[in-house]
Amino acid sequence: MLGKRRLTALAAAGTFAFTLALTACGNDTMATQPTATGSSAMAADEFGAGCAAVPKDPNNPGSFEAMAQQPVATAASGNPLLSTLVAAVKQAGLVDTLNNAEAVTVFAPTNDAFAKIPKADLDKVLADKATLTKILTYHVVAGKTAPDKLAGMHKTLEGQDLTVSGSGTDFKVNDSANVVCGNVQTRNATVYIVDSVLMPSS
Secondary structure (H helix, E strand, O other), X not given: OOOHHHHHHHHHHHOOOHHHHHOOOOOOOOOOOOOOOOHHHOOOOOEOHHHHHXXXXXXXXXXXXXXOOOOHHHHHOOOOOOHHHXXXXXXXXXXXXXXXXXXXXXXXXXXXXXXXXXXXXXXXXXXXXXXXXXXXXXXXXXXXOOHHHOXXXXXXXXXXXXXXXXXXXXXXXXXXXXXXXXXXXXXXXXXXXXXXXXXXXX
């Protein structure tokens, strides 16, 4: 039985595997052409208390300015909130796939979510690619979703829906995960960092 901590790990790593479904054709190169889909509707500012942990120096690879110039997996690798997630993505071999995805919205669990998971449980989940992929793709929605379009029901790449409630700078996903830093831009994705893992129904 997956405990709460183990579930957190599943989706945390999963946030980025979404691109596996997007690139089913098997394109796994490092091409990183920018995608502007939906960007015209995006607000420019990030929001949320969790954003305070992001480096302010624009020359730092983890800053918002630097992340906006990189594809999502590369961008996340410099963000101090997502280092554990990035390690999981690398272990799953999804870095290139993620970087080549078209415009997407990613709900990304934080390092704190991973810290609650026993290492043995996390290792077991990461070794089960079928379960991992199901959970990961549940954290990704096609298109770059602006904050003013975030509330409502969204079809995930996993196939099931997730629901976002709230407005302004206060959002919750599936009544369980709070957005702690939202509207983070990367070259090919809009990222909403969340404090809980999202689980699809079995």
